[in-house]
Amino acid sequence: MKLSQFKFNLPDELIARYPSKHRDESRLLVVHKDSDKIEHLIFKDILNYFDAHDFFVFNDTKVFPARLFGNKEKTGAKIEVFLLRELNPAQHLWDVLVNPARKIRIGNKLYFGENEELVAEVIDNTTSRGRTLRFLYDGPYDEFKDLLFSIGETPIPEYMERPAVPEDADRYQNIFANNEGAVVVPAAGLHFSRELIKRMEIKNIDYGFLTLHHGLGAYRDIDVEDLTKHKIDSEQMIITQELCDRVNTAKDSGYKICAVGTSVLRAIETTISTDGHIKPREGWTNKFIFPPYDFTLPDALVTNFHLPFSTLLMITTAFGGYERIMDVYQTAIKEKYEFGAYGDAMLIIP
Numbered sequence: 001m002k003l004s005q006f007k008f009n010l011p012d013e014l015i016a017r018y019p020s021k022h023r024d025e026s027r028l029l030v031v032h033k034d035s036d037k038i039e040h041l042i043f044k045d046i047l048n049y050f051d052a053h054d055f056f057v058f059n060d061t062k063v064f065p066a067r068l069f070g071n072k073e074k075t076g077a078k079i080e081v082f083l084l085r086e087l088n089p090a091q092h093l094w095d096v097l098v099n100p101a102r103k104i105r106i107g108n109k110l111y112f113g114e115n116e117e118l119v120a121e122v123i124d125n126t127t128s129r130g131r132t133l134r135f136l137y138d139g140p141y142d143e144f145k146d147l148l149f150s151i152g153e154t155p156i157p158e159y160m161e162r163p164a165v166p167e168d169a170d171r172y173q174n175i176f177a178n179n180e181g182a183v184v185v186p187a188a189g190l191h192f193s194r195e196l197i198k199r200m201e202i203k204n205i206d207y208g209f210l211t212l213h214h215g216l217g218a219y220r221d222i223d224v225e226d227l228t229k230h231k232i233d234s235e236q237m238i239i240t241q242e243l244c245d246r247v248n249t250a251k252d253s254g255y256k257i258c259a260v261g262t263s264v265l266r267a268i269e270t271t272i273s274t275d276g277h278i279k280p281r282e283g284w285t286n287k288f289i290f291p292p293y294d295f296t297l298p299d300a301l302v303t304n305f306h307l308p309f310s311t312l313l314m315i316t317t318a319f320g321g322y323e324r325i326m327d328v329y330q331t332a333i334k335e336k337y338e339f340g341a342y343g344d345a346m347l348i349i350p
Contacts (some may be wrong), residue, residue, distance in 0.1 A: 001290050001322070006309050010029040015307075015343035017160050019171040021195040027337055027344040030330055031320060032314040033313050034350050038328060040335065043191045043345050044199075046302070050202035055250040056258045058187040060209040062177035067164070070120075077103055081120075081133070083148075083182065084157065084215065085236075091122075092135035092144060097216075098233075101129040101278055110184075113151050117240040134227055155183050157219060157341060159307065172191070172341070181213035181236060187304045188261035188339040206255075208246050211238040212267045212285070218312055228291050232311060234286040237267050243281040248277045248290030251297060256349075258300040262315045265289065268297055290314040291322040305332055305339040 020026040024044040031038055031239040050056075066083040080099040087093040097238035098104045104122055110133070112118040123134035137144040164172075175197070200207060219234030224230050250258055259265045270285040271278045276296045288311065301319050306312040317325040328346070337344045 001227050001314070002112045003222050003227060003230075003309060005322070006313055006317075006348040008308050008326065008333075008335065010308055010339060013340050013345075014306070014333065014336060015161055015224065016338040016340045019167075019190070019295065022197045023171075023175070023191055026191055027336060028191075029328065029332055029335075029346045031324070031346060032350070033320060033324070035347060036324060038331065039312075044193075044196055046347055047055055047196070047199055047203060047205065049300075049347065049349055050203075050205050050256060053121055053250060053253070053257065054205050054256040055247055056207040056260055057201070057207050057247060057258045057264050058174070058176060058189055058192075058207060059212050059214075059263045059267070060174070060176050060178040061182040061186060061211050061263075062180040063182045063185050063214050064180050064213075065149050065154065065169070066155040066183040067153045067337055068148075068151055069153075070110045072103060073111065074218060075103075081110065081112075081209070082216075082287070083152065084130075085181070087132065089141060093128065094120075094135070096131055097129045098122075098131050099129065101131075104131060112146075115184045117153060118147055132210050146200065147215065149192075157184070158220075160342070176209065177186050178209070179211045179213075179238070180209075183216060184214035184218055185341055186212075186214055186261040186263045187343075188264075188302045190341070190343065191302070191345050192260070206246065206250060208243045208269050210243055210264065211236075212263045213237070214263055222309060222311070227288075228252050230288060232286055232288045233247070234284040235263075237270065237281065237283065237285050239267060239278060241282045244278050244280050247297070251276065256299040256301060257297055260302045262301075262303055264313050265295070265298060265301065265315055265319065269285050269295065272297055284323075289318050290316045293318040295319060300347065302345060302347055303331065305337055305343050306343065306344055307339060316346075317349075327346040 028043040068081040082097040120133040155162040
């Protein structure tokens with residue numbers, strides 16, 4: 001496949017800047033793979049397509065407040081720092097992106113907070129925009145982490161073209177988020193409310209969690225036309241033996257397996273074995289999925305509507321079929337579905 005095959009015209013007004021009033025009342029477009037039938041519903045209707053002992057797999061990664069704004073020493077120039085991951089807790093070392101990068105050199109000190117109560121020193125260059133920062137803090141680690149995250153903002157995507165607001169701290173997070181480490185929310189899970197989870201339990205629909213810490217790789221521009229030459233960023237993942245046992249048993253018993261989000265698809269496909277079972281894993285994945293691709297375990301996928309040229313769109317078309325999903329996207333645009341992390345959802349099902 002070629003990058004240009006994932007181009008489509010997305011009207012700017014269809015990019016969701018804010019979440020729906022209620023998590024489970026966004027719109028839901030249902031795609032039936034076997035018949036090409038589509039339906040237009042409300043997200044909380046999703047349970048109509050699942051029965052007792054069908055199994056939903058969620059990503060329980062937790063987004064942390066990764067975007068900081070500070071000032072450079074001496075010049076006072078305003079600097080944006082985006083925390084990517086913690087490298088060494090004892091030394092307060094972090095892998096970050098800085099903007100504007102041309103002004104930030106090794107040895108520079110950066111000041112954060114209203115009273116400049118947090119200071120960091122640039123100790124290394126990693127990429128054109130990447131730096132390693134050492135935060136200069138003498139107190140206990142928990143105090144440092146609390147201070148750092150109190151200064152940070154929710155890292156909503158740049159395509160929303162607005163600053164983060166207090167509401168984002170709750171809404172740009174899944175209700176079941178548990179394991180801290182993501183800077184991008186697994187957006188498909190945003191549609192699940194506590195009430196909807198309770199209804200799943202009442203209907204005896206099973207569910208479990210894996211962890212894949214979503215990084216910025218999903219939003220990086222692809223600069224090659226031949227997708228086989230594109231490399232995506234590695235992301236940390238954890239799949240437990242307990243989840244594997246439950247999912248594999250459900251699959252072997254003939255129940256539907258529903259992946260909630262493209263990150264779950266990637267994690268499953270990273271660990272799938274030749275017998276169609278998933279295996280436990282704690283490590284990293286840089287698996288890049290695009291059409292054509294054969295999935296053996298998941299029967300259904302819940303996902304949002306993604307932006308043109310994105311790797312998220314590519315894996316969605318791999319699961320649902322390239323021509324089918326690209327046609328569905330044109331229908332979604334015509335019907336004014338909203339796109340992006342705060343947008344509407346799609347269920348792809350047999």
